[in-house]
Amino acid sequence: MRSIFLILAILMQVVLGTSPATAAEAPSEIKGLWLVTDYPALTVRAGETSTVGIRLQNYNLPPERVTLSVDGVPEDWKVALLGGGQPIGAVMPATNETVSFQLRIDVPAETASGPHKLVLRAKGQSASAELPLDISLGNDLPAKLSLKPKLPALRGTSRSNFDYELDIRNESGKDLLVQLAAVAPPNFQTSFTENYGSQEVTSVPIAAGQTKTMKLKVDPPDNIAADEYRVVASVAAEDARAEVPLTMQITGRPELRIAGKDGRLSGEAEAGEKSTFTLVVSNEGTAPIRDVEISGTPPGQWEVSFEPKKIDLLGPGEKAEVQAALTPSAKAIAGDYMTTFRASGEGASSSADFRITVRTSTLWGVVGLGLIAVALLVVVGAVARYGRR
Amino acid sequence: MRRKGSPWTGLAPVFLKELADHLSSARMRVLEWLVLLTGIAAVYTAIREIGSVTAEDPFLLLRLFTHARDPLPSFVSLLGFLIPLVAIGLGFDAVNSEFSRRTMSRVLAQPIYRDALLVGKFLAGLGTLAISLVALWLLIVGLGLVLLGVPPSGEEVLRSLTFLVVTLFYGGVWLAVAILFSVLFRSTATSALCAIGLWLLLTILWPILVPFIVQAIIPPDPAAIILGVTSLEQIELQQTLSRFSPNTLFGEIVLALLHPSTRALGLVFPSQLQGALLGAPLPFGESLLLVWPQITGLIAAVILLFAITYVSFQRQEIRA
Numbered sequence: 137m138r139s140i141f142l143i144l145a146i147l148m149q150v151v152l153g154t155s156p157a158t159a160a161e162a163p164s165e166i167k168g169l170w171l172v173t174d175y176p177a178l179t180v181r182a183g184e185t186s187t188v189g190i191r192l193q194n195y196n197l198p199p200e201r202v203t204l205s206v207d208g209v210p211e212d213w214k215v216a217l218l219g220g221g222q223p224i225g226a227v228m229p230a231t232n233e234t235v236s237f238q239l240r241i242d243v244p245a246e247t248a249s250g251p252h253k254l255v256l257r258a259k260g261q262s263a264s265a266e267l268p269l270d271i272s273l274g275n276d277l278p279a280k281l282s283l284k285p286k287l288p289a290l291r292g293t294s295r296s297n298f299d300y301e302l303d304i305r306n307e308s309g310k311d312l313l314v315q316l317a318a319v320a321p322p323n324f325q326t327s328f329t330e331n332y333g334s335q336e337v338t339s340v341p342i343a344a345g346q347t348k349t350m351k352l353k354v355d356p357p358d359n360i361a362a363d364e365y366r367v368v369a370s371v372a373a374e375d376a377r378a379e380v381p382l383t384m385q386i387t388g389r390p391e392l393r394i395a396g397k398d399g400r401l402s403g404e405a406e407a408g409e410k411s412t413f414t415l416v417v418s419n420e421g422t423a424p425i426r427d428v429e430i431s432g433t434p435p436g437q438w439e440v441s442f443e444p445k446k447i448d449l450l451g452p453g454e455k456a457e458v459q460a461a462l463t464p465s466a467k468a469i470a471g472d473y474m475t476t477f478r479a480s481g482e483g484a485s486s487s488a489d490f491r492i493t494v495r496t497s498t499l500w501g502v503v504g505l506g507l508i509a510v511a512l513l514v515v516v517g518a519v520a521r522y523g524r525r
Numbered sequence: 526m527r528r529k530g531s532p533w534t535g536l537a538p539v540f541l542k543e544l545a546d547h548l549s550s551a552r553m554r555v556l557e558w559l560v561l562l563t564g565i566a567a568v569y570t571a572i573r574e575i576g577s578v579t580a581e582d583p584f585l586l587l588r589l590f591t592h593a594r595d596p597l598p599s600f601v602s603l604l605g606f607l608i609p610l611v612a613i614g615l616g617f618d619a620v621n622s623e624f625s626r627r628t629m630s631r632v633l634a635q636p637i638y639r640d641a642l643l644v645g646k647f648l649a650g651l652g653t654l655a656i657s658l659v660a661l662w663l664l665i666v667g668l669g670l671v672l673l674g675v676p677p678s679g680e681e682v683l684r685s686l687t688f689l690v691v692t693l694f695y696g697g698v699w700l701a702v703a704i705l706f707s708v709l710f711r712s713t714a715t716s717a718l719c720a721i722g723l724w725l726l727l728t729i730l731w732p733i734l735v736p737f738i739v740q741a742i743i744p745p746d747p748a749a750i751i752l753g754v755t756s757l758e759q760i761e762l763q764q765t766l767s768r769f770s771p772n773t774l775f776g777e778i779v780l781a782l783l784h785p786s787t788r789a790l791g792l793v794f795p796s797q798l799q800g801a802l803l804g805a806p807l808p809f810g811e812s813l814l815l816v817w818p819q820i821t822g823l824i825a826a827v828i829l830l831f832a833i834t835y836v837s838f839q840r841q842e843i844r845a
Contacts (some may be wrong), residue, residue: 187636255696265537334722342778362621402665427813430667432593434800435798435800435801436796436797436799437796438796438800449748465796465797467794467797468797469788469789469793469797469798469801470788470807470811470814471788471801471802471805471807471811471813472801472802472805473800473802474800474801474802478734491802493808495808495810495811496811496814496815498814500814500817500818501814501817504817504820504821505821507821508821508824508825508828510825510833511824511825511829514828514829514832515828515831515832515835517833518836519532519640519840521639522835522836522839523532523839
């Protein structure tokens with residue numbers, strides 16, 4: 137422990153004594169070689185390999201060959217110095233330059249946990265430096281996850297998409313495969329996708345200490361009543377678990393529909409005569425509709441009227457019957473015509489095309505028969521007058 | 526002094542004898558073959574064309590009657606031309622040949638009234654026409670069934686049967702005209718010439734003459750001449766005048782009955798067509814109602830022409 141303080145003291149001396157950003161520049165009063173590392177005391181896991189980053193600094197010395205060695209290595213441990221990926225034995229820092237290299241330590245599985253002290257030495261011709269390292273053996277950190285939604289409460293109609301962006305953070309020291317899950321009310325569809333991806337995923341790998349943003353998409357049923365619903369998103373990996381409640385407020389949506397009774401969209405009418413059709417106006421949405429007005433656009437010179445003309449309030453799932461009285465023009469030609477009936481209320485409207493078959497009056501048919509009868513009467517009269525000769 | 530008893534005594538023997546004479550006469554045979562051959566030719570070409578060209582059509586049977594392919598006209602237009610000829614051929618010498626053969630007094634010496642004689646002759650002519658038309662109709666439907674293989678729908682059968690009846694009355698008009706002339710003129714040649722002349726006048730000349738008559742009755746105003754349009758009154762008068770010809774009436778009836786999508790025969794204003802679904806077929810009743818005035822006209826014409834014939838025949842002096 138004392139050596140750590142010693143090194144810290146040296147470091148503080150270096151840092152405080154010079155301008156901090158110019159460590160590589162030559163502070164005129166310091167001269168020599170220093171071995172520096174960020175974490176001189178560290179914990180490694182038994183049976184694994186750890187790497188320690190080390191720098192050798194040269195202050196105001198001419199470049200020279202510096203031989204590296206490690207002392208105090210326990211038996212069975214494997215220690216290697218790596219520079220640029222290769223094992224090295226010596227470094228050669230230029231004046232006022234730094235050389236970085238790594239110390240790789242392979243700790244065997246069965247090793248006593250007590251602290252081990254390694255000393256890294258750098259020995260040149262004119263100067264030398266040493267760096268004591270305290271290595272203690274520890275256990276795994278437990279896996280830990282955190283889950284944070286960007287927008288935890290959304291609002292929309294039952295036809296909207298509810299997309300929650302979730303930040304999943306792996307707060308443990310190793311990579312994890314994180315399972316994604318969501319608990320929603322019945323008949324709600326939930327799916328996880330990558331933030332800008334379309335592929336649905338059930339689990340996602342997250343590197344140690346990294347954060348990943350996933351998207352939870354919730355699709356409520358179309359006919360769901362207006363209310364606030366709760367969805368719980370959860371992530372799990374190994375024994376770590378995190379969950380977050382999300383709320384979705386679904387507002388009602390009105391939807392009008394107009395149709396003939398029993399779905400019939402055709403009818404018959406006689407030219408110049410009033411015919412009545414029964415229309416059914418229904419609200420198939422989830423919110424009430426006020427002031428539903430019924431109108432129609434029949435062919436020219438036809439008359440149309442409705443009873444009732446207006447429905448004050450149509451609740452969700454309610455139906456109302458409307459009598460449409462249609463009078464084709466007296467001069468209408470026989471045959472099929474299209475008539476559009478329309479219902480429009482606050483925020484919703486609907487229309488339906490009706491096919492009206494117009495029949496013409498049979499009055500002229502009777503007149504024609506009368507004419508034939510008159511002609512026959514003429515014959516009968518002629519027979520009575522001139523017959524039997 | 527009025528005589529007793531039914532005026533129709535002896536109608537049946539006259540009818541049967543005349544019918545037998547018609548059906549066995551060489552003249553009738555020639556006419557029948559004429560109709561048969563031209564009709565079959567028209568229908569056969571129509572079938573060939575329908576079988577290879579026509580897309581799905583709900584009224585395939587009716588197309589047999591109305592389909593025309595160059596150089597042959599359609600079957601109905603052939604009928605409209607030939608039926609008057611057959612009817613005139615059947616009736617032009619109905620009465621005056623009895624005089625020229627001096628058999629009239631012998632017939633009337635039997636217990637048969639003139640009423641029965643005339644009615645019997647007229648009905649025999651109609652019966653002959655009916656027999657040949659029904660045979661022709663069956664032949665066409667049969668050909669259609671065999672060569673097209675599509676069974677006709679009930680509505681098609683109804684429409685084509687109505688067409689058959691109307692054709693019979695159309696022939697009846699010309700038969701009544703021919704018998705009228707055979708009563709009025711003692712010479713068979715004169716009556717034949719008059720009947721054929723009237724037929725030519727109404728069939729060929731009348732459609733050409735009508736526009737001139739209309740121009741004479743309703744002189745067009747200067748603005749209409751500049752714009753090159755005919756006024757509403759002119760069109761209506763032209764239509765009324767052209768309907769004096771049985772040929773026009775027959776043509777309109779055929780149009781409405783055999784083309785079910787026909788919705789109007791006269792003038793139609795755009796306001797009446799607003800919202801209308803064009804091309805949709807009318808129900809049979811509506812089609813019939815559309816041409817009912819024309820059908821009534823044909824039937825009434827037959828009856829009235831017969832009444833005139835009857836009166837003039839009854840008032841004639843017949844000597845032995």
